[in-house]
Amino acid sequence: MLVIRVVALAIVVAVATYFVGWICVPIIGAVYAIAIRRSSAPVESALAALLGWGALLAWVSFLPAFTALLAKLGGIFPLPGVGVAVLTLVFAVALAWSSARIVSAVVVRG
Amino acid sequence: MALSRTGTIIAAVVLAGTGWIGARGAGPVPALGPLLDPANGLWSSIQTAELPTDATVAIPGLSADTRVVYDDRDVPHIFAPTIADAYRALGYVVARDRLFQMEMQARAGAGTLTELAGKATLPLDQQTRELGMPRAAEQRAQGFDSTSQYGLQLAAYTAGVNSYVDLLKPRDYPVEYKLLSRAPGHWSAEKSFNLMMRMGWTLASSDDELTNLRISAVIGKPATEALFRTHSPIVDPIQPNAYATARFDSISVPAPGAPDTAALAVLNTIGDRGIATLAALASPRGPDAVGSNNWAVSPKRSASGYALLAGDPHLELSLPSIWYEVHMVVPGKLDVYGVTIPGAPGVVIGFNRKVAWTFTNVGADVMDYYLETVDDAASPKQYKLDGAWKPLAIRPEVYRGPKGELLHTDTMRFTHRGPLVKVGKRWVSVRWTVLESTRDYEAFGEASTSISASGMLDSAAAIYDAPAQNMLAADNGGTIAIRSTGRYPVRPDSGRGDILRDGSKSSSDWIGRWSLAEYPQGENPTRGFLSSNNQEPLDPRDQPRYLGSNWERPWRGMRINELLRNDSAVTPEAMRLYQSDPGSARADFFVPVFLAASAPAAAVTRSEKLTRASALLAEWDRKYTKDNVRAVLFEAAMQQVSRLLWDELRVDSTAQLPLPSDMIMASLVSQPNNVWWDDHRTTVVETRDALFASALETALDMVIKQYGQPTGANWRWDHVRFANIYHLLRMPSFSRLKVPVQGGSATLWPSTGNGQHGPSWRMVVELGPTVRGWATYPGGQSGNPFSARYDNRVDQWSHGELDSLRVPATEAELSKAQQHARLVLTPRR
Numbered sequence: 001m002l003v004i005r006v007v008a009l010a011i012v013v014a015v016a017t018y019f020v021g022w023i024c025v026p027i028i029g030a031v032y033a034i035a036i037r038r039s040s041a042p043v044e045s046a047l048a049a050l051l052g053w054g055a056l057l058a059w060v061s062f063l064p065a066f067t068a069l070l071a072k073l074g075g076i077f078p079l080p081g082v083g084v085a086v087l088t089l090v091f092a093v094a095l096a097w098s099s100a101r102i103v104s105a106v107v108v109r110g
Numbered sequence: 111m112a113l114s115r116t117g118t119i120i121a122a123v124v125l126a127g128t129g130w131i132g133a134r135g136a137g138p139v140p141a142l143g144p145l146l147d148p149a150n151g152l153w154s155s156i157q158t159a160e161l162p163t164d165a166t167v168a169i170p171g172l173s174a175d176t177r178v179v180y181d182d183r184d185v186p187h188i189f190a191p192t193i194a195d196a197y198r199a200l201g202y203v204v205a206r207d208r209l210f211q212m213e214m215q216a217r218a219g220a221g222t223l224t225e226l227a228g229k230a231t232l233p234l235d236q237q238t239r240e241l242g243m244p245r246a247a248e249q250r251a252q253g254f255d256s257t258s259q260y261g262l263q264l265a266a267y268t269a270g271v272n273s274y275v276d277l278l279k280p281r282d283y284p285v286e287y288k289l290l291s292r293a294p295g296h297w298s299a300e301k302s303f304n305l306m307m308r309m310g311w312t313l314a315s316s317d318d319e320l321t322n323l324r325i326s327a328v329i330g331k332p333a334t335e336a337l338f339r340t341h342s343p344i345v346d347p348i349q350p351n352a353y354a355t356a357r358f359d360s361i362s363v364p365a366p367g368a369p370d371t372a373a374l375a376v377l378n379t380i381g382d383r384g385i386a387t388l389a390a391l392a393s394p395r396g397p398d399a400v401g402s403n404n405w406a407v408s409p410k411r412s413a414s415g416y417a418l419l420a421g422d423p424h425l426e427l428s429l430p431s432i433w434y435e436v437h438m439v440v441p442g443k444l445d446v447y448g449v450t451i452p453g454a455p456g457v458v459i460g461f462n463r464k465v466a467w468t469f470t471n472v473g474a475d476v477m478d479y480y481l482e483t484v485d486d487a488a489s490p491k492q493y494k495l496d497g498a499w500k501p502l503a504i505r506p507e508v509y510r511g512p513k514g515e516l517l518h519t520d521t522m523r524f525t526h527r528g529p530l531v532k533v534g535k536r537w538v539s540v541r542w543t544v545l546e547s548t549r550d551y552e553a554f555g556e557a558s559t560s561i562s563a564s565g566m567l568d569s570a571a572a573i574y575d576a577p578a579q580n581m582l583a584a585d586n587g588g589t590i591a592i593r594s595t596g597r598y599p600v601r602p603d604s605g606r607g608d609i610l611r612d613g614s615k616s617s618s619d620w621i622g623r624w625s626l627a628e629y630p631q632g633e634n635p636t637r638g639f640l641s642s643n644n645q646e647p648l649d650p651r652d653q654p655r656y657l658g659s660n661w662e663r664p665w666r667g668m669r670i671n672e673l674l675r676n677d678s679a680v681t682p683e684a685m686r687l688y689q690s691d692p693g694s695a696r697a698d699f700f701v702p703v704f705l706a707a708s709a710p711a712a713a714v715t716r717s718e719k720l721t722r723a724s725a726l727l728a729e730w731d732r733k734y735t736k737d738n739v740r741a742v743l744f745e746a747a748m749q750q751v752s753r754l755l756w757d758e759l760r761v762d763s764t765a766q767l768p769l770p771s772d773m774i775m776a777s778l779v780s781q782p783n784n785v786w787w788d789d790h791r792t793t794v795v796e797t798r799d800a801l802f803a804s805a806l807e808t809a810l811d812m813v814i815k816q817y818g819q820p821t822g823a824n825w826r827w828d829h830v831r832f833a834n835i836y837h838l839l840r841m842p843s844f845s846r847l848k849v850p851v852q853g854g855s856a857t858l859w860p861s862t863g864n865g866q867h868g869p870s871w872r873m874v875v876e877l878g879p880t881v882r883g884w885a886t887y888p889g890g891q892s893g894n895p896f897s898a899r900y901d902n903r904v905d906q907w908s909h910g911e912l913d914s915l916r917v918p919a920t921e922a923e924l925s926k927a928q929q930h931a932r933l934v935l936t937p938r939r
Contacts, residue, residue: 014149021150021280022132022143026125039113042121056148065159065896069152072895075843076152076289088146088153094128101121105113 005036006047013052013096025049025092026099033103041108042101049096050089057085141291144280155285159897161931168938169273171198171266178203178933179924181916184891184899186933187437189921194266196438197455199935201270201297204434208452208893209275209294210284211430212301214838216453219304219311220244224509226292227839229517232509237390239507239522242529243311246545247303253548254299260552264299267455271297284893286839292512297453302551305453310544312425313471314577314596317392318608318659319479320385321768327374328761330367337363337770340606340659341650343777346667348580348594348642349630351649354675356668356695361777365785366758376481376610384534391531391540392477401662401860402470403689404582405641405670406590408634413679416878417584420685421459421468424860425870427835429845429901431889433871437917438558446558447883447917449871452893456554459871461883463919465560465585466875470642472578472594475658476543478601478620480527480613484537493525493537494614502530527619539613541620543597547575557583563591564633571595571626580630580642586877592640593631594647598624598657605656628653639674643667663773665856668695682884685874689858690910696772696856697732697744703779704747704802711803720803723747723810726820734854734861736828739820741854743806745830746813748855750805751775754796757789772856827854834865835888835904837895844895849888849908859910872912884912 009032016024029045036044060066070081077084130136132143145151161180176190176199186203190196205212217223221238223231238244255261275294287294318338325334339361346356377385403422409415425432433449436457448460459468484490485499492499503524509517523530527541553574560566563583570581571593578596600622601607611618630647632640644662672695673688674680708724711717723743730740753760755778756769778784782798789796796804817824828850837844851868853859859869873885888907892899906913918924 017147018149022147026129053148057153060148060153060156063156063159065156065894065898068159068896068898069156072843073152075841084146084152088148091128091132091142091146094124095132098121098125098128101113102118102125105115105118105121108113 002044006044006051009044009048010051010055013048013092014055017052017056022092022095025053026095029096029098029100030103033100034107037107039104039108041104042097045100046093046097049092053089053092057088135291140289144291145288150279150281152285152288154281155288155894156896158282159892159894160899161933164932166934166936167277168936169198169202169270170938171269171273172935172937174937176935177921178935179921179929180931180933181924182928182930183435183913183916184930185435185437185916187439187916187918187921187924189439191440193440193444194262196440196444197263197266198270198273200436200438200450200455201267201272202274202935203436203933204450204452205271205274205297207891208430208434210286211838211893212271212297212453213294214286215308215451216301216304219247219306219308220301221507222510224511224517226290226512228511232518235509236518236520238308238311239520240529240531241311241391241540241542242522242524242545243307244304245505245522245524247300247307250303250548251298251300256299260555263555264302264455264551268297268299268302285895289839290512302453302455305451306547306550307544309451310547310577312393314474314476314544315392315542316475316477316658317389318475319610320388321660322608323373323376323610324385324767325759326370327377328366328369328767329758331370331373332364333366334370336361337774338660338768339774340608340656341654342646342661342664342773344664344668344773345649346645346664346671347630347649348592348640348645348647348667349632349649349652350635350637350640351652353649354637355671356664358777358780360780361774363774363778363781363784363786380534380536384536387531387533388479388538401644401666403641403643403666403670403858404468404470404580405639405674405688406582406584406592407674407680407685408590408638409588411638411674411678411680412876413681414876414878416586416876417588417590418680418682418685419461419466419468419582419584419590419875419877420689421582421871421873422689422858422869423459423469423871424868427833427866427868427870427888429835429837429889429895430893431870431887433887433889435885435887435891439919444559445919447915448873449887454554455551457558458554459873460558461875461877461881462558462560463586463881464877465557465563465566465583466877466881466883467557467560467563467566467581467583468873469579469581470644472580472596472647473644473658473662474578474594474596474598475607475656476576476578476597476599478541478599478607478611480525480539480541480611480618482525482530482537482539482613484530487535487537489521490523490530490537493530493539495526496614496616500526525613527613538610543576543578543599547597549573549575561585562587563589567591567593567595567631571629580644580647582640582642584875584877586879586881589634590640591631591633592642593629594642595629598629600624601656607656608659628655637675639671641667641670641674643670660771663696663771663856665694665696665773666858666860669693669858682874682876682882686872686884686910686912689869689872689874690852691858692733692735692738692852694732694734694854694857697730699776700748700772701727701730701732701744704744704806707799707802708806711799717807719810720807723806726810727806734827734852734857736826736850736852738827739825741827742817742825742830743809743813743820745854746809747806748772750809750812751802754789754801754805755786757791758786831861831863832865833861833868833888833908835901836866846901846904849904851908852910869907872907874912881917883915883917885915886912
């Protein structure tokens, strides 16, 4: 059940990101925390964000220009291309976890 | 499970931090949210890196389907039912590949870069507005006849660009917009004019008035007039003259004299800040900075019996390239191939089935300065003209940042001549043909449909004003023709434009323009070829009237003319090789001078170092090939000669003065005892030979110190000089740096010290019954840095190679294998 929940949430994150943008990640985290009212919501949200954005990254990695992108990212960020990919995932995880964690503190009672 | 308070606080901090940096960014870090978003941000930029094999897009305004076929060189061939449809499609396909570049270049001409890139670009924007370029573009847009043939073409082009912009979702934005957290704006006719104004500044601005003042204030007027001459001492003009080869005119260079007190007084008034302001009004000029080559060969001197034309404009190199290659076909009406500037509606340089054309810059003086008398030095509202006060036109200028925030405000003022600029404590007005030019795009349109070389030049001459260009054309009837086309002002009294004039008198104003018959020109000369390389276009013995001063050095012209004279059966392949020819007329002139000076000097001084330097230089074949290991010594020696020869111009109190060109140095070679050869810092009196020997000896020390012993690979020319092709935002990972090139100072492929200028589009065309073309440029068709089409031509360009161009009259003439991608634009009802 947990796996299904997280995968479903990851799909929601990916689709919402595609159509709405990055800002939906913390919103989904918060809404999810309200919906399930469990202390595990932050971790599940973070996992879903990781999977959702990971899937989107995996999708673009199949495009022919991905190698060129990774090679040139180092000139934009002070990180190698792979490091930027990790930063991307960390960013999504941080947004989803933190929003879900704050909401859970309110809706989940000891 | 209870949730700890500490965890909640940490989460709040994390959410606040990631939310803030995600939405707003921090310091130099852009907003990370939209940037890292894997579906809409940086990562998604690669989705548009390559063109889809087949695409159909409905856009408004088309009369019928317009097909675009991208060939295997990524060149779009536009097959349209009407000319308006062709221009609409052109706008669409150029925006599809180069949208950010279009906006950036237009903003550079509009003085609104701050709105894209922030406060760091404020000085650039101020300079642009100070020169009145945005105001002139606005006036031009207001006065433009939008119902004329070219007005309709411009409108269609603009609509085509905007059709593309309207279809974009944030994920489709070029990556530069994402990095700057900006969105593309709509195109307008005014932006196309902004673009051309900026090009005019690059090609047709000058500050010879300032040079003359500064030099006169050090060595007096007579010596200044001799060193910064209105006529070149080496004469190999664009308009063929009576001489078979370059003529070296004997010149008199008087000894440095007493400082010119009038010049000193002006400089003291405007001060160092004023000097810097005045200098910044003109585009920076250095040897080979913006030089170009073109030449054409008559059928009687070509192997095929057809006219040949080579075009090779040299500009600042950038990624994406300034040029975009395109072919437009409207059956029975238009069939033109060539390069357009993204944002410019039409092919600028190229060919149709009958005529090929190309340009080099004239470098005529079309920008004059007037010292004005104003009513209030701090904030003038009036200026004095013939004893009466005249109101200044006042224009407030507002500079905004990327988020619309106010960054700065200025007030610009204009006299009847043009913009009024505060120069130290004085005010100087500027008259400049670029601000008054209105029909350049029409001239390009006329060229596209021309049916003869002379017809092309005549139609351009009737409407084209600035920036003045040496327009070269050849046709399939065997005619070759050239004309230096532009508006050349006639000035009062001496006719000089390189002197600061008194703005308080209307008698200082321009009194007319050169007539067409007076323009430098030539058609089917008996020698069988025409060429231009930015040198003085007229032999002063044929036409002594002032056209400009301090002309580009003639070495490139001498070299190509020599190559063409010695080739009675020129082929397109030879034309290609000439474009990257490593030979140097400059080296051919100066190396013997060094060697002749060194041998006797070494014998007298018994200097082993000089003997060694001389032997090393003698080994040089005078060619700037990539693997050459002696050119570096020659260049160092030339630097030393310049340093020693012009020591009188090296004064401590001011910023570095401009130095005379090496053609003046060449002229002095025939005067071995001229006082200028003497190093005034020593007690002995040096002669020419002593100076050349000393320079060579010092140069060897310097080169060994910098590059090691001459046997090492570090002396290779491609270790010393290379091209640096920067991305428009100067991001190294989007740039191609240290690209090896074959060429040096004053070769046909000039290589400047910083490597940021060079051949921007090399083209060879054979005008036979079937037109054939070969070309390349240093970049690629796509503006997307992640695309395989972004810089895929750089290596080919670096090797001096050209691609054979596909010029199909119909879509069917391109085989499936030659079709890389297809786009069908359909009318949206």
